[in-house]
Amino acid sequence: MNKVFIAGSNIISSLGFTTTENFNNVLEGNSGLQYHSEDDIHPISYINRTFFKEHCLNHKVETKVSLFEKLCILSIKDAVSQTIIDLKEEDCLLIIATTKGNVGFLEKENKRTQDIHLWESANKIGKYFGVANRPVLISNACVSSILAQVTAVRLLKAKKYKHVIVCGADLISEFVLSGFNSFKAVSNNPCKPFDLNRDGLSLGEGAGTLVLTTDSTQAIFNGASCVAGASSNDANHISGPSRTGDGLANAITSTLNQAQMKPEFISAHGTATIYNDEMESKAINLAQLNDVPVNSLKGFFGHTLGAAGIIETIITLCAMNESKALETKGFVDYGVPEQINLVTRTENLNFNSFLKIASGFGGCNAAILYSKY
């Protein structure tokens, strides 16, 4: 079976415009969460807002695109520039993952336009790069960019393509913020994953891109490869996380069965809502991974929705490469029902494989495994 390597990566968030900038900020313990009280956003929450409007002004994109599309384009451009891959080739596929894309357009004028459609964004991004194959767009709540990675690794292993570029991105909009507020899911403080006093999530925005390839000569991250992934459904409730964690445990077990290995680290979803973190502690135990070191990166980036899975995957790839276990920022006192091996401060740790997991509305769960073996 052919292996799937990483040829390039990028993260754009409030912590930087490249993977390295983002990782270094996380390593130094800097959080992107700041209090915002701008008029165009609900003045109530700590959020991670990327100040890429300025970055975007300095980096011109020749065609007329929205801020969301520009965010994707700049992220993909940086990741692909680290490789010798040509997006125009037939053996190359682009997958975009997002929950809401250009939904902010509704805030100006609440009507149906072509520009607001997710496929139109995908088409514009594809057209910008002159891609040979029509881009694939996945919109599957907060697991979107993990599912995009799962799809990519399967297509590559089946030799349908040689290279797959996965980009996950979402913007903060009043649409999304008001919705999470109506769910009483947003904390008034920086989020506290797995903490006893956690009281909700912090929203974030940004993009992450991974260039996945079967060409071993282009491999970075010391030859780490994307091994396998899976998704599952709770079949329990359309918004509430499962009370047992069995759905997420199923996605984890399916991934580990395909990969035939146990992970040495876990990057959890850890949104810091009461029920998500509770459910995750149960799922990790059901999958018998309670001894494996686990962290949540939401205290650094906030919940970046469709981008969360890929941004957190890339940061954990960097951490594996540098032998670092990254802290769960915001955590103080242990507050989930089942025991998990939570990383509470950044320290040296050698690990050779990790699992990225997430769950979202609609009862969806996903997992993906990367390994140095």
Add this chain to the structure above:
Amino acid sequence: MHILKYCFVSDAEISDGSKILFKSNDKDLKSFLKEFYKSEKLEYPKFYKMDAQCKLAFIAAEVLFRDVVREQYKNEEIAMIFANSESTLATDMSYWESTKDIASPALFVYTLPNILMGEIAIKNKIKGENYFFVSENFDAQLLHQQTEIVFQNTTTKLVVVGWVNYESETNYFAKLFLVSKSEIGLFPFTIDNINNLNK
């Protein structure tokens, strides 16, 4: 891969490919689906809480799973692969309208296209793989490829795959297939068959 069953819903008409199962004079989707729900005595109060696109998907899946010996498959062995072009734009607009007064959580939850798979999963106890794609037009090649790689990589034995798109009360379309990994069924699950099987 073989198609075990399929179902189409459009223009106030539900068919399983070979015959029309239900037809209404009321072209309005919500009334037409409610009429079907009543006539079938479905007794599933959550149906009323769903947005129109979920109702459309839910009813199509009800038709699909009728006569299927569900016990043949474990909950984890059934997957869902859906796509559409609208994502949830109609509900996005209703939700945004609600925020001018007080934002409605019951509308917000339906502003994610994969929620319709969640509704089908809850009703039919489906716990396997699930993926939602958004493409400009019905893309048989995408759905076929995704189904193939899900069968190849997981313990999935049955896939509910198709297109559920709601634009307005008179412009909607559902086209769902129940696909088995086995070589027994109505037709082979091929791109041509997905495209050509139509009422």
Add this chain to the structure above:
Amino acid sequence: MDSLIEELKIKLIEQLNLEDMEPDEIEADQALFGDGLGLDSIDALELIVLMERDYGIKITDPNKGREVFATLTSMAEYIKANS
């Protein structure tokens, strides 16, 4: 009090899309959640919206909501005491 409860029955059916139910089928002291009427967490959030929009009462603490929305009687009592 009784007329407020009757009013709440109608609003509940409308706000929560309980289309198959008649006001008479809901009892004033029946549990709204769990084994009673079977409402769920999204319904609870919609009831918070109803309280704010129709009675001008803001409930920010979800635990408070659980208490207030136990039955129609408890809802009516809370409205009387706070409006």
